[in-house]
Amino acid sequence: MSSTHREDHLAALAAGVDVLVVGGGITGAGVALDAATRGYRVGLVEQADFASGTSSRSTKLIHGGLRYLARAELRLVAEALRERGRLLRLAPHLVRPQPFVLPLYGGLARPLGVAVAPPLHRWAPAGVRAILWGYDLLARGGGLRHRRLTPAQAAACVPALRTEELREAFVLYDAAADDVRLTHAVLATARRFGAVTVNYARATGLIVEGGRVAGAEVEDRVGGRRVVVRARHVVNAAGVWAEKVAALEGTPPFRLRPSKGVHLVLRREVLGPPPVAGDAREPRPWAHSPRDGETALILPETEDGRIAFLVPWAGRVLLGTTDDPYSGPLDRPTVSSSDAAYLLRHARRYLRRVEPQDVVGAFAGLRPLVEADRDRAADLSREHAVVESPRGLVSAIGGKLTTYRQMAEDAVDRLARRDGAGPCRTRSLPLAGAEGLTRAEQVLAASPLPEQQRRHLLRSYGSASTQILALAASEPSLLRPLADDVPVLAGEVVYACRQEMAVALADVMFLRTRLSVLAEDGGRSAVDQVTALMAAELGWSPGEVRRQLERWEAEVDEQRQVLEGLR
């Protein structure tokens, strides 16, 4: 986005809106979309980059949560599975069916987090089967039913799986989506309905008039201006920061208990050689479509009675997660060496070989859990809440990536009850990029791009991939990959600046392209090219280039220290 566009957007906010959303993660994006489709004039302000908070740090599963079913949280699981079904339909380019292998070993004391004392542990597999049937039942079909596998079949799906004491296994389906791309798709859809969304714009104060919240003071962190945004309704969708935002107008009517979750990004090889699609020896013994992700693995038991996942992601494997109460600074949760050691220890329990050298990246995120009486973060519910303050600030808190749409619907229903706006329209509204997918596939097939890059573009942008191809029509170098081991194209950087408001190098390296998380060298070999592309798009001076590089280097160094601590 050029600076002129940014000025225009800030001017539109200053002219006043019906609904002002504070927070540009998945929840805020969902609220902006829901409100815009009901006819409200919507503004959204995000203090840093879009999805830079928890919404870029998830396990990227669109799931009901087997573990929550094991804890009998039926309402949460049923709601999440219903939303999973919707997202598979409404964003088929982004949300794909994800097969998982769940291995069951002799001697597991707490498979899926359910404690089974001897002698009952002999029946643990039957208990797990009951949970899987329940999961299928709550999902109401949808072709995603679980199946039983022999140990040999399970090992064929995940060749590096340990098979000593492996009694039986199951394959089950959930779904997965890149969280940052999903947030951008929701924001782009909201913009189509007129929403004005601005990043690097922080709400620093709430305006109260006649005893009601009537807007916010916003600091433009790029231009250094202050903008007063008047609004009939203000929705606080600030994730783990929501308590701070609510405190801008009084005592917050809720308490959050942040919980830290860490992921390691591993080389793909830790799962063994990938199956070759279409090969007669293809080991997956169930019907599947080319849309499916590669098989993931559920680690059925952790030391602290949870489960963990190994999920193929962007040519790597995501290993996560931890789940610990957190009271440090909200802006930069860090990965400690004990977090990383915990995850590697568990991966080694189920995989033949995982070395510290297999770790290429690491990140930590904070779950915005709503306070309950129980002590352990892992036991707090992932249900969401919509809470209204006496002065009318509506806070949408808690929840999951999976249930963002429902959460947004519930929040905007509150506003609609105040002024009679129409009913929710997002239950059947396709997200940006979902329209014209077949045509986009044909256009990409006719391009010089190799299969891996075509798939990457389609899964990231859907039909908007053709816009990236169009950029390359006048500048063919934009079709070049930025790194050897990550399928990101130069054109994506230009697209991020022009269409998705990228303003900072570190954001493009860590969030928009994920080069600094996925590439073996932390994106070092690509950073000069990315900087040159952004400087040309955004008109950076040499001093600005230096500042941008310094910020990126500080972040990449932090990650390098974590990785070196492991070795």
Ligand code: FAD
């Ligand atoms: P955020 O994404 O944090 O967004 C809040 C935004 O508000 C931030 O971008 C912040 O910068 C902005 N903000 C704060 N203060 C201000 C201000 N004053 N002015 C302007 N902007 C402000 N869910 C799933 O469904 N599936 C999973 O696999 C999954 N895995 C997870 C794994 C981990 C480790 C964690 C931590 C969470 C996981 N979740 C998962 C949960 C899910 O990621 C979160 O529920 C979701 O991303 C929260 O989104 P949000 O928009 O509410 O918060």
